[in-house]
Amino acid sequence: MKPHLLFLSWRDIKHPKAGGAEVFTHEMLRRVSDDYEITHFSPAFEGGHDVEYLDGITYIRRGNALSVIPLAFSYYQSHAATIDLVVDQMNTHHFFTPLYVPLAKRALFIHQLTREIWQINVRPPFSYVGEWTETPRLQLYRTGRALTVSQSTADDLLAVGFSKDDVTILPEGLSFTPWNEEDWKPKEVHPTFLYAGRMSAYKGINDALQAFVIVKREYPDARFWVIGKKDEAYITEHLHPIVPEEMRDAITYFGFVSEEEKLERMSRATALLFPSKREGWGLTVSEAAAVGTPTIVYDAPGLRDAVQYGMTGYMAKSQTPGALAAEMRACLRDPEEYEMIQAAGHRFAQTLHWDHTGQAFRNWLQRELIPIALKEDFS
Missing domain, CATH: 3.40.50.2000 (Glycogen Phosphorylase B;)
Incomplete structure (x- = not known):
């Protein structure tokens, strides 16, 4: 039976506002989908199917940007026995998984912090709330594992209390071959x-x-x-x-x-x-x-x-x-x-390819899921 991965995110690859982070996630997941059962849970959007199977990934869409958080909690609670790893993708929005997923079964995936972006993109007082709470919200995750995409973000995570041994940088990829x-x-x-x-x-x-x-x-x-x-x-x-x-x-x-x-x-x-x-x-x-x-x-x-x-x-x-x-x-x-x-x-x-991203993620999964399996065998 394939290990089951649950990815929680605020957008998926088909979302009208999907960007580089969503491309990265999809390209990475599709490259390990032969060996892992993958469920991606995110908000619904106009024109999107409630459930869609794409490149070996099951996309489930429920609620909106706020209601998807308790809906994700409910989904996890209903399927916890079959889920081997929950990956909480944080991009301003996140799912507070440290409050309900055991440490051994969860990881954070973050592309960037949003520090000054709150003041530029959001009106007061919400901008102040978002900026002031970002560090304590991140610190909820600091005892667990984290995936990111650049040394800059890795350094930011270390600055808020993550352990260097728990932070893994995945390489960026390209969706086409660099031109000669x-x-x-x-x-x-x-x-x-x-x-x-x-x-x-x-x-x-x-x-x-x-x-x-x-x-x-x-x-x-x-x-x-x-x-x-x-x-x-x-x-x-x-x-x-x-x-x-x-x-x-x-x-x-x-x-x-x-x-x-x-x-x-x-x-x-x-x-x-x-x-x-x-x-x-x-x-x-x-x-x-x-x-x-x-x-x-x-x-x-x-x-x-x-x-x-x-x-x-x-x-x-x-x-x-x-x-x-x-x-x-x-x-x-x-x-x-x-x-x-x-x-x-x-x-x-020329060194950037999604195959490299997928392989790095596969290596991380094999390293991280084996201890979980061993722990469960002896529990």
Whole structure:
């Protein structure tokens, strides 16, 4: 009989707002599904099936972001005898499993802490509550095992009391094979910078556009591309005010595009801009590197790991649009350095594969589940 894994998360791979964390989870789980029975429990969403079997994983969807917490507790209580391991995936939201799952049968999976993100994305007083309670909420889990995706997050976990021996870093992966250099697209004639992701202040689109305005004054023919869900209200309320009217024609909002078009535009761009305040890793950094384009990031958790502390991408000296603009200029002024970073990023991207992620997770499961089985045999 296969060991049974229960994954608890606030979103799954089919959720309309699924992002890099959900891709990571699905790609990792599907690679061990031949040897493990896997149930993924998360909130329902419009158009989603209550139960769906996908790539060897049973997806169960119940309730909403709040009600799913007691519903998950109820599901565990009903199936506890058949469940060998519960993995509580924390991404702002979590399931408080230390309160009802035995230590030997649970683990935390966390991509990133959310420290300053609360103040950027949530209104007071809820922002203060979220930020102030994050450390004590994490400390509920500190005596157990934890999985994460970067050294930055691992360091954050150690700082709140986790044991180094209990924290495992799983490698990032890519959903496509990095292109050979001869397949890279020719760069745009004009300096062209790309932002790919949600329109959110903490993700960095505001800072990216402010930096572009600075650079465009020096390079009048510069262009800016935005790929991702087009939010007209956000553009009008937050982005237009920081871009002079005469520069707005240089900015193109493509909205959602196919994966093929996204990678093509990534390859044609001078650089990807990803000035987020905090990430688990920053998957688009690796995607861009895989098609021959370096990324400019802030020195922020996760992103510093994705660019290997400035060796495989550009890392701004401070978290300001001015510092970001300085690195954008460096892309344009120093072709020799640009090519070195471009090549280094591509080499690093070639080491990333979901098969490696899956194997690392499989190794962890084999190491962690054997002691549980032995303990149960002698109990």
